[in-house]
Amino acid sequence: MTSPDKLIIFDTTLRDGEQSPGASMTKDEKVRIAKALERLRVDVIEAGFPIASLGDFEAVQAVARVIKDSTVCGLARALEADIDRAGEALRDANSGRIHTFIATSPIHMQQKLQMTPDQVVEQAVWAVKRARNLSDNVEFSAEDAGRSEIDFLCRIFERVIAAGATTINVPDTVGYNLPDQFGATIRTLIERIPNADRAIFSVHCHNDLGLASANSLAAVRNGARQIECTINGLGERAGNASLEEVVMAVRTRRDLFTCDTTLDTTQIVHCSRLVSNITGFPVQPNKAIVGANAFAHEAGIHQDGVLKSRETYEIMRAEDVGWTQNRMVLGKHSGRNAFRTRLEALGVVFESEEELNVAFRRFKELADKKHEIFDDDLQALVSDAGFSAENEWVKLISLRVCSETGEIPKATVVVSVDGQEVAGEATGGGPVDATFRAIESLVKTGSQLELYSVNAITSGTDAQGEVTVRVRKDARIVNGQGADTDIVIASAKAYVNAFNKLLQDRQRSHPQQGDV
Numbered sequence: 380m381t382s383p384d385k386l387i388i389f390d391t392t393l394r395d396g397e398q399s400p401g402a403s404m405t406k407d408e409k410v411r412i413a414k415a416l417e418r419l420r421v422d423v424i425e426a427g428f429p430i431a432s433l434g435d436f437e438a439v440q441a442v443a444r445v446i447k448d449s450t451v452c453g454l455a456r457a458l459e460a461d462i463d464r465a466g467e468a469l470r471d472a473n474s475g476r477i478h479t480f481i482a483t484s485p486i487h488m489q490q491k492l493q494m495t496p497d498q499v500v501e502q503a504v505w506a507v508k509r510a511r512n513l514s515d516n517v518e519f520s521a522e523d524a525g526r527s528e529i530d531f532l533c534r535i536f537e538r539v540i541a542a543g544a545t546t547i548n549v550p551d552t553v554g555y556n557l558p559d560q561f562g563a564t565i566r567t568l569i570e571r572i573p574n575a576d577r578a579i580f581s582v583h584c585h586n587d588l589g590l591a592s593a594n595s596l597a598a599v600r601n602g603a604r605q606i607e608c609t610i611n612g613l614g615e616r617a618g619n620a621s622l623e624e625v626v627m628a629v630r631t632r633r634d635l636f637t638c639d640t641t642l643d644t645t646q647i648v649h650c651s652r653l654v655s656n657i658t659g660f661p662v663q664p665n666k667a668i669v670g671a672n673a674f675a676h677e678a679g680i681h682q683d684g685v686l687k688s689r690e691t692y693e694i695m696r697a698e699d700v701g702w703t704q705n706r707m708v709l710g711k712h713s714g715r716n717a718f719r720t721r722l723e724a725l726g727v728v729f730e731s732e733e734e735l736n737v738a739f740r741r742f743k744e745l746a747d748k749k750h751e752i753f754d755d756d757l758q759a760l761v762s763d764a765g766f767s768a769e770n771e772w773v774k775l776i777s778l779r780v781c782s783e784t785g786e787i788p789k790a791t792v793v794v795s796v797d798g799q800e801v802a803g804e805a806t807g808g809g810p811v812d813a814t815f816r817a818i819e820s821l822v823k824t825g826s827q828l829e830l831y832s833v834n835a836i837t838s839g840t841d842a843q844g845e846v847t848v849r850v851r852k853d854a855r856i857v858n859g860q861g862a863d864t865d866i867v868i869a870s871a872k873a874y875v876n877a878f879n880k881l882l883q884d885r886q887r888s889h890p891q892q893g894d895v
């Protein structure tokens with residue numbers, strides 16, 4: 380049992396976060412995010428749902444093998460095959476946790492599971508015992524607890540704690556609760572369950588009413604000691620509680636909490652960027668803590684106040700969450716050491732010399748095109764989803780675009796598909812349209828483009844453009860990202876990046892659509 384003043388942070392970016400349409404991640408990307416989460420010192424990393432697909436299994440296994448300081452967790456329905464698969468994926472973990480769940484609300488039990496409450500209790504107890512044979516760290520979740528009857532929750536939780544569950548998770552699966560009410564639920568559970576002191580109470584809040592962070596914090600003020608959350612609030616539908624929000628709320632309002640996390644909060648901005656770049660989900664500028672404007676003061680009266688005394692309008696220090704001054708840090712003549720040192724200050728650690736070399740080569744290429752390289756440019760450079768070649772089945776070799784007043788834009792593209800170079804050309808409504816048509820004519824994915832957006836990473840006309848695309852093929856949706864000083868090239872990179880994700884055979888079932 381951990382001390383009562385410790386608040387456990389359970390990050391589920393790689394599992395619930397990945398359930399956002401289009402946010403699927405490769406094994407390699409999950410490992411990169413997991414390493415960043417370990418540096419952030421999150422206590423538990425939920426790495427995936429091993430039974431969902433071979434890709435999920437391998438990703439959880441890969442994360443379990445490399446992460447040493449955080450507990451690695453795998454999700455399993457209350458089913459034998461799920462639990463055994465999760466146990467197998469976690470076998471090499473330094474510290475592993477099996478997280479098993481079953482729905483407990485009347486609507487879920489009747490409509491989805493078609494099981495009686497008694498059957499649900501017995502299934503949950505059986506599942507926890509089975510998981511305990513494989514791991515001494517077992518979490519049980521009552522899916523849709525937010526709409527479950529309190530008496531039933533007390534009954535099922537008492538039984539699963541007796542069966543060996545060490546963490547009891549209370550999910551507000553559909554984001555239906557309000558803070559006072561949710562806090563009271565947690566208090567009642569802890570007070571009424573006779574063996575409540577033998578488990579940590581945890582919460583997992585969804586953001587359908589924009590209350591996920593508020594509900595999580597209310598729960599902590601009423602005795603919960605684990606929050607399940609995601610970087611940037613990524614997650615199913617409107618997402619989960621944002622890690623950065625709950626962690627900084629508890630830290631900033633220490634006066635109101637009797638517990639705190641042990642996170643290194645200076646890693647927050649780096650994690651946010653990394654997740655945004657890998658998933659292709661941009662962070663809105665006014666997002667708390669990690670949005671570009673989170674520490675920017677526009678009104679003259681505010682600027683004046685902050686200049687006189689920062690505390691007049693700032694409740695946190697930007698540097699405590701990892702914001703650095705976006706100054707010109709490096710240029711064409713900077714060497715490898717300066718490059719490595721600057722990135723380390725931004726929270727980026729290279730795992731191998733090869734990784735450093737690839738990034739440094741990109742930096743030199745960028746420095747040839749762009750005079751001043753800012754911190755944001757460096758972040759984009761190393762967060763570029765194409766950083767690892769492991770999953771690059773399609774590669775952009777060259778692109779030529781003709782765009783002229785009064786003429787139809789035309790793109791000539793060379794790509795390598797599975798090691799084979801092919802060339803093609805197409806016309807389109809604009810240079811990006813022509814480029815995408817040319818690439819699709821070569822790769823032939825049969826996909827539809829659902830979203831295209833471009834953002835300047837820094838200011839000035841020589842800024843890098845960061846392009847996000849979302850493509851759909853049947854039921855599969857993926858996002859791709861690319862950055863370049865030339866936005867047509869950035870667009871081509873993003874499209875190719877999305878194709879690489881799409882073409883990976885990662886058919887998966889949804890963890891909350893199963894029979895049990």
Ligand code: KIV
Nearest residue numbers: 480520522523550552
């Ligand atoms: O939202 C939810 O109920 C979940 C559970 C699997 C914990 O994600």
Ligand code: ZN
Nearest residue numbers: 395552583615
């Ligand atoms: Zn969830």
